[in-house]
Amino acid sequence: MEKKEWYLEYEIQYNRPGLLGDISSLLGMMSINIVTINGVENSHRGMLLLCKSEEQIMRLRSILNTMDTIKITKLRRPKLRDRLAVRHGRYIHSDIDDKKTFRFNREDLGVLVDFMAELFMKEGHKLIGIRGMPRVGKTESIVAASVCANKRWLFVSSTLLKQTVRNQLIDEEYNEDYLYIIDGIVSARRASERHWQLVREVMRLPATKVIEHPDIFVQETEYKMSDFDYIIELRNNDDEEITYETVEKEAKTNDGFSMFDF
Structure with a gap:
């Protein structure tokens, strides 16, 4: 046995x-x-x-x-x-009212990366949202978890280096082995029809999608918060409030765009 x-x-x-x-x-x-x-x-x-x-x-x-x-x-x-x-010697805390929402502080980045890597290694469609203020480590944690999970990542929209907005993918990039990363605020501000068409194509793929700023994303699309399998909140400390007014102001100050805009 x-x-x-x-x-x-x-x-x-x-x-x-x-x-x-x-x-x-x-x-x-x-x-x-x-x-x-x-x-x-x-x-x-x-x-x-x-x-x-x-x-x-x-x-x-x-x-x-x-x-x-x-x-x-x-x-x-x-x-x-x-x-x-057991691995890290500490609990991962979830929201009392919403069991699919998990909370982390910046000092827990190692635990967060491990947690997301385990999610990324599961096959099939998963929709994961991550909330947090600018420069708290959202995108970096996603990329690090992708490496741990041996997954290739692809930015559909992002502000990691400068604002990136993809309007199309090459054939090899339509692959369930990819991890697709979408910044809800960047996509909302540059909401061209070509970009949103690509977003919808990606969302239909049987692959893992990670949406930064999911609350803004659902305002601009037909998707709902109930469509998300997991919501991750990352803060600098326990008392920090995640406010989108500050996040959107931060996004507006970054006027550089990558070659993928065209």
């Missing part, structure tokens, strides 16, 4: 010496292997486990529930957020 991964996370109620050793010994006696282990913020510890049957996990849960030194907070098949929590 093929072994399957499980995610165990527990909160330490009383951190006595040898606690981790006791849990590790228990897992060993039950023939459950520890793949990865790490502290996960505050007094939580997370583990990726490998075992043959769900019955082993049920027995493990029963035994751990009798221990007054720990409290199980998660015991399930691992989700992407679980894997990243």
Whole structure:
């Protein structure tokens, strides 16, 4: 029988010496292997486990529930957020009301790049929006995640170097292996019919699309926020408010355009 991964996370109620050793010994006696282990913020510890049957996990849960030194907070098949929590030793926080919105600070760029790379490696259509103020690291993080995911990226519109607006692609660029990047504000300000025709062609491709400033993008198109699979918010700090007035003023000061305008 093929072994399957499980995610165990527990909160330490009383951190006595040898606690981790006791849990590790228990897992060993039950023939459950520890793949990865790490502290996960505050007094939580997370583990990726490998075992043959769900019955082993049920027995493990029963035994751990009798221990007054720990409290199980998660015991399930691992989700992407679980894997990243163990890998980086911290949670990825999502919006309380909108579970598809994930929040990061600039100090979390490494976690963000890892998170997006995992999304980019999944096959098929995905629509990802990313919000943030100018120079917070949005485009750079997208490109870095593309490299980690071994994906080729293509700017349909962007302000990374100077404002780029594509009106057409060559045949080889219509490829589901590409990651397509669209800046919602740049596209809105240079909304020629040729450009928007290209945007719609790209949106129909069974590939990953990342839209910077998705709120502006949906104002100018027939797409809705509900069409997005993930929304990422990147801030310089927890208290920063993402305001599009400042972002649009920043875009207007950049009058340079690339050769792809024509």
